[in-house]
Amino acid sequence: MNFSGGELPGSVRCSRVTVREAGLDDRSNWEAFVERCPEATVFHRFGWKGVIEQVFRHKTFFLLAERAGEIIGVLPLAQVKSLIFGHSLTSLPFCVYGGVAATDAGAVSALHLAAQEIAQRLGVSHLELRNMNPREADWPRQNDLYVTFRKAILPDVEANMLAIPRKQRAMVRKGIQRGLKSEIDTNVDRFFFGSTLTTSIATARRRCRSGSSRR
Numbered sequence: 001m002n003f004s005g006g007e008l009p010g011s012v013r014c015s016r017v018t019v020r021e022a023g024l025d026d027r028s029n030w031e032a033f034v035e036r037c038p039e040a041t042v043f044h045r046f047g048w049k050g051v052i053e054q055v056f057r058h059k060t061f062f063l064l065a066e067r068a069g070e071i072i073g074v075l076p077l078a079q080v081k082s083l084i085f086g087h088s089l090t091s092l093p094f095c096v097y098g099g100v101a102a103t104d105a106g107a108v109s110a111l112h113l114a115a116q117e118i119a120q121r122l123g124v125s126h127l128e129l130r131n132m133n134p135r136e137a138d139w140p141r142q143n144d145l146y147v148t149f150r151k152a153i154l155p156d157v158e159a160n161m162l163a164i165p166r167k168q169r170a171m172v173r174k175g176i177q178r179g180l181k182s183e184i185d186t187n188v189d190r191f192f193f194g195s196t197l198t199t200s201i202a203t204a205r206r207r208c209r210s211g212s213s214r215r
Helices: 024-036 047-054 105-122 157-162 166-177 189-214
Strands: 012-014 017-021 059-067 070-082 086-091 126-129
Touching (some): 024 059, 024 070, 047 070, 070 105, 086 105, 105 126, 157 166
Parallel strands (some): 086 126
Antiparallel strands (some): 012 017, 070 086
């Protein structure tokens, strides 16, 4: 692997696949790839780069693999260095999933190679890839650490209802009878309004209890 300076691999080639760090100019192409890649999850979205850097203050390495200028794989990574969690290179910390999302087997090998090189250079204690499915047969795994539950949504409403265990299904029916419904918003305004309202109510209740105890 050759480095072009700085802390990231400038050009890593494996079977005509080039791996490099994604910049802000790559965001739209990265997002478009994640949208069409069957292996990608919400945790592969480019927005996590800003969240992890700005909120958690961890350094990120968002790698993309290209063949003939076209993205064929992505691997979001972040360096975690703390007294609590130790020193690791993870895809992706604070997220359920991560690892390589690719449409080409060559991209998987190239991205894994790049991740290992970065991990060695940083001197981390371990490299953790939170793949949905196993990738490297000879890599250590923690099969009992995380558990995934998935259920396909059927086209028939009643069929979905019958797929729910009896007691839980009764609770769902009660909610429907009382007018409970779900909606998808185009923004987060109502979410933050509800969160702020809940916090305000909780604060008011604490003040009332505190005032009563003093009297």
